Amino acid sequence: MxxxxxxxxxxxxxxxxxxxxxxxxxxxxxxxxxxxxxxxxxxxxxxxxxxxxxxxxxxxxxxxxxxxxxxxxxxxxxxxxxxxxxxxxxxxxxxxxxxxxxxxxxxxxxxxxxxxxxxxxxxxxxxxxxxxxxxxxxxxxxxxxxxxxxxxxxxxxxxxxxxxxxxxxxxxxxxxxxxxxxxxxxxxxxAMAKPAEGIVQWVCHVYENQKLRVLEHLFKEKQVESMILFTSRKAKVNDIVGSLHRIGLSAQGIHSDKTQQERDATLNDFKNRRFKILVATDILSRGIDVEAISHIVNFEVPDPEDYVHRIGRTARAAATGEAITFVSEKEQYRLARIEKVLGKQIDQIEIPEVLGEVPKYNPTTARPGGKSFKGKKSGSKSKKPFKWKNKPEKN
The missing domain is CATH 3.40.50.300 (P-loop containing nucleotide triphosphate hydrolases)
Structure with missing residues (x-):
C-alpha cells in the first residue's frame, strides 16, 4: 500500500x-x-x-x-x-x-x-x-x-x-x-480541530451578491489545477457549475439528490482529472481521499468543525495546498468562531476595485446576543493581490 x-x-x-x-x-x-x-x-x-x-x-x-x-x-x-x-x-x-x-x-x-x-x-x-x-x-x-x-x-x-x-x-x-x-x-x-500545517489559509470578504462575480474573476485570471468548491446549500451546486461553464471552465457538481451511480461517476471523473473543479456539499467534506487537490474554496463560511474537514481535503499526507473562504457581512461571526478555534486571524485577499466595495472585517463583531472574539494575529495583515501560482508563506 x-x-x-x-x-x-x-x-x-x-x-x-x-x-x-x-x-x-x-x-x-x-x-x-x-x-x-x-x-x-x-x-x-x-x-x-x-x-x-x-x-x-x-x-x-x-x-x-x-x-x-x-x-x-x-x-x-x-x-x-x-x-x-x-x-x-x-x-x-x-x-x-x-x-x-x-x-x-x-x-x-x-x-x-x-x-x-x-x-x-x-x-x-x-x-x-x-x-x-x-x-x-x-x-x-x-x-x-x-x-x-x-x-x-x-x-x-x-x-x-x-x-x-x-x-x-x-x-x-x-x-x-x-x-x-x-x-x-x-x-x-x-491535533484536535486543527488544520494540517501544509494548508495556507485565506479569507475573501465580499457581499453575498458579489460571490459569484469574485469567483468568476479569480477563475478567469488564475489557473487552477484541481479544486473542490464547497457550498452549504445543495440548491446552489448547479448554479455555480453553470456559472463556471459560462466562463469556459470544466466543472461538475455532486450532492445528496444525485443517485449513487451519478455521484460515483462524477467522483471517478474528478479523480481521473477529466475536469478541474468539483462543486460539492458537505457530503465530500469527510472521509473522501482524493490525491493532489491543490485548492479548496468555501463559498459560504461553515462551522469550525466543518471548516477543518473541508480544507482537510487538500494538503493530505504531508502535502501542501491552499484554502480560500468567502465571507459575507452576515457571516463574519462564523469567521470569528473559526479564528477562535485556530487561535489566530486568517490573512485576507484583496479583490480588484472594479468588482466594487467589499465589507470591512471586524473580528470583535459577533452574532447578535453572542460574545465577541479578537483573534491572535499570525503575522502581517497587509493586503496583497491574490496569486494562485506563487504560493505565500504558510500561516
Missing part, C-alpha cells in the same frame, strides 16, 4: 487495539486513522477462525463506506479476509446484491446505520459472534441524527466485544455516547 512509516494516530492506537482495549481516537482528517484501526483489526481476523462476521464498521455516508471497503481490499489483498460495504441510496437491485453478499458471508461489514438496520430487520445479518465494532466519524453521525439508530444497532451486538470510536472532534454528545457503549476506554487525541 506504500506505507513506509506510522502516523502519530497509528503509532499510538495500533498497540492498544492489539491488546483488545476499547478506544476513543480523536484526530483531524487526513491523519491516517482509517489504517490505524484497520491494520490491527485485520491482524486479529487473519489469525482467527472464519465462518461469521467478526467486525462491524459503522460510518455516516455511503462514500466513506465504499472508501473503507477499498482500503480493506488493498490491505488484505494477500489474505482470505472478505469485506462488504452496505449502504443506501441505490435501487432495488443494489439492495438484493447486498443481501446476496451477506448470505455468502463476510468477515467485515462496513455500513451506514439506516441500511444496516434494514438488513438486520430482514434477518440477513448475523452479529451474535461479533468481536469488534468501530464507529468512524462518530461526530458526523450524531450531527446527521443517527444517535437512535446507533443505539438500536448496539443493542443487537454481543456485550463482550471490543469497541472503537473515532472522531475528528469531541463534543459533549460524543462523550455521552462513549460512556454508554465503551468499557474503560483508552483515549488518544491528536
Amino acid at each position: 506504500g506505507y513506509s512509516f506510522c502516523t502519530p494516530i497509528q503509532q499510538q492506537t495500533i498497540p492498544l487495539i492489539l491488546q483488545g482495549k476499547d478506544l476513543i481516537g480523536c484526530a483531524q482528517t487526513g491523519t491516517g486513522k482509517t489504517a490505524a484501526f484497520l491494520i490491527p483489526i485485520l491482524e486479529q481476523i487473519i489469525s482467527s477462525e472464519g465462518g461469521f462476521v467478526k467486525t462491524l464498521i459503522i460510518v455516516p455516508t455511503r462514500e466513506l463506506a465504499k472508501q473503507i471497503d477499498g482500503i480493506i481490499d488493498g490491505l488484505a489483498y494477500h489474505s482470505p479476509v472478505r469485506s462488504i460495504a452496505v449502504y443506501g441510496g441505490g435501487n432495488g437491485e443494489d439492495f438484493s446484491q447486498q443481501q446476496k453478499a451477506l448470505d455468502e458471508g463476510a468477515d467485515i461489514i462496513i455500513a451506514t446505520p439506516g441500511r444496516l438496520i434494514a438488513h438486520l430487520q430482514m434477518g440477513k445479518v448475523k452479529l451474535e459472534n461479533l468481536r469488534h465494532v468501530i464507529l468512524d466519524e462518530a461526530d458526523k453521525m450524531l450531527e446527521m441524527g443517527f444517535y437512535e439508530d446507533i443505539m438500536s444497532i448496539i443493542a443487537k451486538l454481543p456485550t463482550k466485544r471490543q469497541t472503537l470510536l473515532f472522531s475528528a472532534t469531541m463534543p459533549a454528545k460524543i462523550r455521552t455516547l462513549a460512556k454508554r457503549i465503551l468499557v474503560e476506554p483508552e483515549e488518544i487525541t491528536i
